[in-house]
Amino acid sequence: MNENECREIYREAFNDPDTSFENLLFGLCGQYCRFEMCGDKTAAILFALPCRIMCGEKSTDAFYVFAAATKREYRKMGYMSRLIESLKAEGVPLFLKPADSGLIKFYEKLGFTVFTARRTEPADCSALPEGGFKELCRNFKDTNTESYTAMYFGPDNLKPENMYFPYTME
Numbered sequence: 509m510n511e512n513e514c515r516e517i518y519r520e521a522f523n524d525p526d527t528s529f530e531n532l533l534f535g536l537c538g539q540y541c542r543f544e545m546c547g548d549k550t551a552a553i554l555f556a557l558p559c560r561i562m563c564g565e566k567s568t569d570a571f572y573v574f575a576a577a578t579k580r581e582y583r584k585m586g587y588m589s590r591l592i593e594s595l596k597a598e599g600v601p602l603f604l605k606p607a608d609s610g611l612i613k614f615y616e617k618l619g620f621t622v623f624t625a626r627r628t629e630p631a632d633c634s635a636l637p638e639g640g641f642k643e644l645c646r647n648f649k650d651t652n653t654e655s656y657t658a659m660y661f662g663p664d665n666l667k668p669e670n671m672y673f674p675y676t677m678e
Contacts, residue, residue: 509541509550509579509672510540510550511515511534511538513549513550514531514534514543514550514553514583514603515534516579516592517550517551517552517553517577517578517579518530518533518575518577520577520579520580520608521577521578522574522575522577524534527656529648529677532644532647533555533575533644535594536640536641536644537555537557537639537640537641537644538642539640540555540556540557540558540597540639541554541555541641542554542555542591543591543592544555544587544588544590544591546582546585546587547620549579550579550662551578551582551587552576552577552578552579552582552587552588552591552593552667553575553576553577553645554573554574554575554576554588554592554595555573555574555575556571556573556595556602557571557573557574557637557641558572558573558637558638558641559571559572559603559632559635559636559637559638559641560635560636560638561601561603561633561635561636561665561666561668561671562589562634562636562670563633563666563667563668564631564632564633566666567672568600568601568662568666569600569601570600570601570602570603571598571600571601571602571603572603572604572635572637572641572673573592573594573602573603573604574596574604574606574677575624576588576591576604576607577671582592582597582604588614589618592615592618593618594612596618597659598634599661599662600662601661601663601666601668602620602660602661602662603625603635603658603659603660603661603662603668603671603673604650604658604659605625605656605657605658605659605678606658606659607674611634612657612659615659616646616659616662618663619625619661620659620660621660621661622657622658622659622661623657623658623659623660623667623668623669623670623671624655624656624658624669624670624676625655625656625657625658625668625670625671625672625673626651626652626654626655626670626671626673627672627673627674628672629652629672630672631670631671631672632667632668632669632670632671633666633667633668633670633671633672634671634672634673635668635671635672635673637638637675644677648675648677648678655670656676658671659666671674
């Protein structure tokens with residue numbers, strides 16, 4: 509992984525002039541950054557941040573898909589789809605908050621379903637950050653809305669509707 513190229517893609521997509529969050533993200537969670545290459549150039553990135561989803565008595569490892577982005581000149585060429593498919597092949601549930609509503613159809617084509625996530629408890633399920641992601645979350649807890657649209661891919665026996673997850677880091 510070329511971290512400079514990954515950071516460049518992150519900055520291009522998310523336009524955040526404050527690099528303090530970017531530095532924390534790459535410093536604490538750089539090992540969770542996945543990427544797709546085009547020749548010797550990084551074309552797309554995402555962070556597969558480790559979580560444990562707890563729904564009643566059920567508990568399972570999962571990934572929160574964060575900062576999914578494709579470099580402008582490589583968009584609409586399938587790089588992000590291949591990256592998501594490689595994550596799906598690992599067999600653990602995936603969930604994400606689309607950066608905007610225009611991405612919902614893209615993720616639905618990849619098998620994701622829409623659900624409501626909550627920033628407040630109580631909730632039917634909870635997603636608990638793990639590893640470096642847990643450390644990153646200590647500084648970031650969203651409070652701007654009680655609930656938001658999220659998306660899920662995984663087994664049908666785990667229904668995350670109303671999942672508690674305040675760490676979207678918007």
